[in-house]
Amino acid sequence: MLDHRHSSFLKTFQTFYEKRKLCLARCGECHEILPYSQRLCQRHPNSDLEWVEASGRARLHAFNEYCISYSPVHPVPYVVAMVELEEGPRLVSTVLQKSGNELRSGSELKAEFNDAGRLVFVPAS
Amino acid sequence: MTGAGRTPFAAIAGLGFSELARTEIGTPRDLAIDAIVAATKDCGLDLSDIDGLMLTSSPSAPLNTLPLRLREDLGMSELNLLGNLQVEGASVVASIQHASLHIRHGLADVVVCVLADVPLRPGKETGSSSYNRVMPLSGLGDWEDAYGLFGAAGPYAMAAQRYLHKYDLPDNALGHYAVACREWARRSTRSMLRDPIDLSAYEDSKFVTKPFRVLDCAYPVNGAIAVIVTSCERAKDQAQPPVYLHAFAQGHTGGGNFSEREPELQSGGIAASNLWRLSGVGPQQVEMVQAYDAFSYVGVITLEEYGLVERGRSTDFIADGHTSPGGNLPMNTGGGHLSGFYLQGMTPVSEAVIQGRAQGGDGQSPRNNLILVTGSGGRLEYHAAMLASPHEVL
Numbered sequence: 068m069l070d071h072r073h074s075s076f077l078k079t080f081q082t083f084y085e086k087r088k089l090c091l092a093r094c095g096e097c098h099e100i101l102p103y104s105q106r107l108c109q110r111h112p113n114s115d116l117e118w119v120e121a122s123g124r125a126r127l128h129a130f131n132e133y134c135i136s137y138s139p140v141h142p143v144p145y146v147v148a149m150v151e152l153e154e155g156p157r158l159v160s161t162v163l164q165k166s167g168n169e170l171r172s173g174s175e176l177k178a179e180f181n182d183a184g185r186l187v188f189v190p191a192s
Numbered sequence: 193m194t195g196a197g198r199t200p201f202a203a204i205a206g207l208g209f210s211e212l213a214r215t216e217i218g219t220p221r222d223l224a225i226d227a228i229v230a231a232t233k234d235c236g237l238d239l240s241d242i243d244g245l246m247l248t249s250s251p252s253a254p255l256n257t258l259p260l261r262l263r264e265d266l267g268m269s270e271l272n273l274l275g276n277l278q279v280e281g282a283s284v285v286a287s288i289q290h291a292s293l294h295i296r297h298g299l300a301d302v303v304v305c306v307l308a309d310v311p312l313r314p315g316k317e318t319g320s321s322s323y324n325r326v327m328p329l330s331g332l333g334d335w336e337d338a339y340g341l342f343g344a345a346g347p348y349a350m351a352a353q354r355y356l357h358k359y360d361l362p363d364n365a366l367g368h369y370a371v372a373c374r375e376w377a378r379r380s381t382r383s384m385l386r387d388p389i390d391l392s393a394y395e396d397s398k399f400v401t402k403p404f405r406v407l408d409c410a411y412p413v414n415g416a417i418a419v420i421v422t423s424c425e426r427a428k429d430q431a432q433p434p435v436y437l438h439a440f441a442q443g444h445t446g447g448g449n450f451s452e453r454e455p456e457l458q459s460g461g462i463a464a465s466n467l468w469r470l471s472g473v474g475p476q477q478v479e480m481v482q483a484y485d486a487f488s489y490v491g492v493i494t495l496e497e498y499g500l501v502e503r504g505r506s507t508d509f510i511a512d513g514h515t516s517p518g519g520n521l522p523m524n525t526g527g528g529h530l531s532g533f534y535l536q537g538m539t540p541v542s543e544a545v546i547q548g549r550a551q552g553g554d555g556q557s558p559r560n561n562l563i564l565v566t567g568s569g570g571r572l573e574y575h576a577a578m579l580a581s582p583h584e585v586l
Binding site: 077080102103104105128129130131132133134135137138140141145147148149151155156157158159160161171172173185 | 320324329330331332333335336338339340341342343346347349350351353354357358398399400401402403404446447448449450451456
């Protein structure tokens with residue numbers, strides 16, 4: 068079970084993601100949630116990881132808005148955001164803005180999967 | 193000053209530049225040869241005196257653009273130290289640290305550290321196309337590709353947004369830094385951008401990725417710079433005044449993407465606390481800063497990470513002229529990466545050598561007694577620093 072820990076972490080995350088589930092890994096021993104960049108619990112490096120589904124509740128940590136285009140797949144302007152899940156880990160995503168609403172760090176968000184099956188965030192209210 | 197009684201690790205004896213240009217002037221290997229030859233000529237050493245070679249290329253460049261074979265190009269047949277050290281933007285300072293420790297312990301005598309980069313190929317590669325790789329901030333493989341988080345500019349813009357939000361600063365706050373750097377660039381003979389700018393010119397500058405405008409970003413060039421590091425004793429016998437290297441420190445973060453952490457605001461802090469602890473000097477003794485500033489924000493946050501300015505106050509400090517010509521904390525005195533030229537960490541090193549030797553011409557500052565030099569890479573994840581001085585004893 069502990070083989071190829073980096074690759075199997077990414078594969079497990081992706082398998083859930085393809086089923087439109089945003090999951091988090093935690094230590095099988097102490098149940099502490101790991102950041103998405105980490106492949107083991109430092110205190111229990113030989114424990115299996117458990118995967119749990121995130122609640123989807125989140126806050127906007129930081130964001131930037133592209134004004135020059137680097138790729139035709141991403142017409143400008145578009146926003147890229149660092150989103151903080153209520154369980155702790157942060158990950159890059161985007162926030163779909165309601166017209167007239169300015170983005171603000173700290174604002175409450177919720178996770179959704181768009182038609183293409185991609186994780187996006189929308190204002191919680 | 194405190195720190196008395198400590199002896200420097202080594203000294204920089206030679207500094208050499210290739211041609212620096214926005215046009216095609218050669219490969220990194222060609223330009224590295226030119227810079228190394230120029231560095232030996234600068235200090236009067238021969239190529240045959242060199243017994244160590246440390247190479248640095250851009251993490252954005254294809255592998256092996258600066259191959260170990262460079263030693264053979266230069267006729268170096270018996271080296272005691274050789275390597276290509278890669279910690280992204282911290283590489284240059286880390287290489288000089290590596291060289292200095294070998295020299296200090298007698299494992300090498302004269303080490304040349306070189307950086308060469310050719311990001312611009314007219315008609316093929318521009319600054320933004322060379323640096324548009326996607327940076328993995330989440331730790332989920334190529335996750336960011338789908339969201340279009342291109343370049344270093346995007347991730348750093350996000351960090352800058354967080355900073356401006358946290359300290360409730362106006363949208364143009366980072367502009368003061370760009371203006372101050374341009375003031376220095378106007379006094380330098382090597383800088384690329386010398387037209388004066390003010391805050392309104394900054395505000396008129398096009399957004400790349402908000403909050404960054406063009407004037408927040410480094411100005412890429414093709415070129416190479418080499419420095420020759422040797423023992424203090426040997427450096428004293430050369431043609432140029434030695435610039436002594438008194439302290440080194442590194443700091444690297446990871447797994448910062450978790451609640452309660454502000455990775456965007458504290459990444460150089462590990463290196464800073466190591467530097468003050470190991471050097472016996474403190475921020476109050478630093479007279480000059482030569483910082484790795486890939487973007488305006490990186491220069492701004494460096495002042496705070498090293499305790500030179502209170503958290504959240506750097507842009508006011510810069511606006512008040514403290515880092516500008518005539519200020520009490522001159523910073524990036526050749527214009528830095530923004531207005532001078534972007535040679536990935538060798539720019540601040542070269543500026544420290546020029547100022548330490550008092551060869552800055554119109555841009556020379558009298559406040560050169562203790563110079564903080566930094567290297568920063570990743571998205572503020574990799575950091576290396578050194579303290580340089582014209583004085584052997586602090």
